[in-house]
Amino acid sequence: MGVAMERRAFLRGRRRLPQPLRPPGACAEAVFVARCDRCDGCIRACPERILRRGGGGFPEIDFTRGGCTFCGRCVTACARGALAPWGRGRPWMLEARLDAACLALQGIGCMSCLDACPREAIALRPLCGRLAPQVDAARCDGCGACVRPCPVGAIRMVRREDAARGAA
Template sequence: MAIDHSRRSFFRAKPKADIPLRPPYSGLEDTFLNTCTQCNGCIDACETRIIKKGAGGYPEVDFSIDECTFCNLCVEACKPQALNKTQNAAFNNKITIAGNCLAVNNVYCMSCKDACEVEAIKFDLFKSSIPTPEISLADCTSCGACISTCPQSSIKISPI
C-alpha cells in the first residue's frame, strides 16, 4: 500500500500565527483584543501614521512607515482604554537583526545607528574593519526608528 504524503500534514500541528505589533501601551494580547472596540481612534490620532487597521479590524503598528514618537495621542484617543499608559509598558518587544544586514555581510552601513535617538544600537569599531550592529535591549525603546531607515529591512521587531 502506497503512502499518500499529501495527507501527512493532517497530523502535524498548525504553525503558530505571529502576533502582530500593537500600538504602544496595549499590554497583553488577549486583554487588548477583549478591550479594543476597533473604533479607529488610535489610528486617526497617530501623528506618524504608523498605526494601521490590521486583521479583524484591530490596530497594528507598521514601523516600515515611520517611528513611534511616544506622543501619547493614541492613548488619549482610546476611549475603551485598550491602550493604558498607567498599567502597561509602551512596548514589550524583542529586536533581531537578520543575516541580510549589510554590515553583517561586510558592507559598511550604520543607518540604523544614525536613526537611533537613544543610542541603543552600537558598532564596535575595534572588533573588525567593518563593524556589525549590537542592540542594547536595556536601552532600546522599540520606537522603530531603525526599521524604516534600514536599506535591507534587516531589523525585525516582534512581540515577546
C-alpha cells in the first residue's frame, strides 16, 4: 500500500497513519519531535544522502536513495539529543519486507535484493516448487540497501513491531 493509499485509509478510519522512518538512533517519536529543531544538520552530515526533510520539516529516511551504513555522522551532527548513539545494539528496529510485486515471487528471475544485501539477510528458499526470496529477520539490520535496487519497488522497510503484527 502506497503512502497516498495509506493516508486515504487513515482518513476513512481504517488504519493508523504510519510513523515516518527517522534517522538511526532517533528517540521515541514524541521525544524526537520535541527535541529536533529541524536544523538539517543530520541531513547535511549523511554521506549516503538518504536523509531528507519530511513532514513538518523533520528528517526522514528515504531508502529509495540508498542504504544506511550506520556511520553515526547524523548522531554526531545532532546537538539537541534527538539522535543518540546506539553502541553495539541496533540503531533502530527495522526489517525488510517483500510484497507481492516481487518479481522472484512471481517466478521471474530477479535477485537484485540478494545481491544488494550486505548482511546476506535475504536468501532463496523453496516456495511452491520454486525458489523465492525470504528475509531472515535475525540477520536483517534494517539498513535498507535492498530497497533501491528493486526494479519494481517491492521492498519496504517496516518496524519490527509492525512486521510482528503482520502489517505490510
